[in-house]
Amino acid sequence: MAALLELDNIRKSYGTGTAVETEVSHGIHLTLQPGEFAALIGPSGSGKSTLLNIIGLLERASAGSLKLSGVEMTQASEDELTRARLTTLGFVFQFHNLLPAFTALENVQMPGLVLESDFTAPRRKEALTLLEAVGLKGAEAKKPGQLSGGMQQRVAIARALALSPKLVLADEPTGNLDTKTADDIFVLLRRFNVERGTAFLVVTHDPDLAARCDRVIRLVDGKIAADAKHEAGEPLA
């Protein structure tokens, strides 16, 4: 099977051409297979967010190659990147995840609205199913402001899965939550991974969470320092 994501010698510099040019990613090689559940860990400033933004097609790499489902994306136009984000990727962020003016249900339908310019009946049905799956049956009509942090994050997960992406990128999805809620959210991500075969790349600070992933990629100083597959539940090496 073709790899879902292939990074080859990805480099990222900021302030290119100025006196303060800084390279934050130094030649990253990484391959993700469909259905993988991987954690991306590393100390602050190690370049996790930058790498996630590059994989999420929100930032362009300064050099190297990025293939998504076998398609080279480094030379893609802005519109092609936008389209790929919509149809192939899902995002869950730590903060500011939802649109406060829309209800939980509408937030989950939002990718469908972007794609089809309408809230269609099939998308609505799917959104209801997803909300039920994340345990929010009954909260469909609530606005984000009326939901707890954990509930908002569940809505965000349901939204990330709305158009059945191949890969969901989660940036500290539990970083803002208490332990119990964080655990619930993690279980939910894992369940979608198993049930739908969606690949996940989860950035986290939490070693316990990382230990429960199939693969742990450790980033130090903009390089991959360790990349290990292991059985979920084993302690990290």
Add this chain to the structure above:
Amino acid sequence: MMKLGFEWKLALRFLGEGRFQSTLIIAGVTLGVAVIVYITSMLAGLQGNMIRNLLDTQAHIVVRPPDEIVRPQLPSADTARAIQPRAQRVLSIDNWQTYLRYIERVPSIIITSPLASGSALAVRGEATRGITLFGVELERYARIVALRDKLQEGEFRLGAGEALIGVELAKDFALRMGDRFNITTEAVSEPFLVSGILDLGNRQANRTNVYINLHAGQNLLKLPGGITSLELRVGDIYKAETIAQELQAGTGLKVESWMTTNGQLLSTLRGQDVTTIFIRAFVALIVVLGIASVLIVSVVQKQKEIGILRAMGASRGQMTRVFLMQGAIVGVIGFILGSVLAYLLIEAFITFVKGTDGNPIFPIIFLPETALSTCLLAIAAGVIAAIAPARRAAKLDPAQAIRG
């Protein structure tokens, strides 16, 4: 066709979310539209009224015999000479029936009326007054100058030996219906019977204008079968000058339109038009700046949401259109409310601002084309105002917006 469901829903929600800001900009557009519609309508009413009053009392086009000119006998231009222009006599248009037939065939001319006009003296007992005689075919003439509405007393007819006179002359001569007075010219003096008294809306005209039938006019003015002018009414009053020039070229007679004889009034009206255009432009500019500044603030406030939408896969074009559409929506709502406000202002003006006779000073006309052009202006203002904010929203780097 491009589907705009996403842009439409987002624009409405964003506006609904920032309710206070939205209210402010809509109020701004409303006031702007109200000012523009009110001023335009008022000016249309005022100008329409001025022109109507003016053209109630004069023909749109007057055809006269050409001026008499002096033709010197000396053939050479080398000889020093001073040519004194000659005084113009009361002259008839030679062969006027031929010209009349020619003019009547011009399609833009609605009605023609021959007129034998000149000065004379009105005499009653010891009293005399200088008057202007109008020898007319009354039915035709009344379709050119709205005389019938001006009748105050008596009957609107001009039989043989009958005259219609103004209220001032009637007062000066103590004339009432059926009374007699004499009209004297250098040729003859004839008695006339007052058949009706007119209020022409102007003291001078009320004192001097005396209407008699065409035949009597020709006799008194020594113009048997002749006329001094042809009075014309055209369909489009603003084409009068063009038509007059065409007629002058076609007949060789002296043809003048109301636009030439009232040049000053027309310049005044044009000046008003230009002023209104300036006012409209500045009001529109203020509205644009108001909308733009509020929408810019809104983009800054919503930068995280814009970032999320962009990350999710909304395109730059979609985000641009979300903000352009907010501008357009503000424009449409502002236009509707502004038109209502303008309508109320106009009603208030008509109800409360009255002339000495208890009638509104002048009618205000709410023109559909004003409404349409203002609607387009409001939408254009909204969209133009939204361009800068929309570009800003589209340019937001989603990664930075979410992190920020």
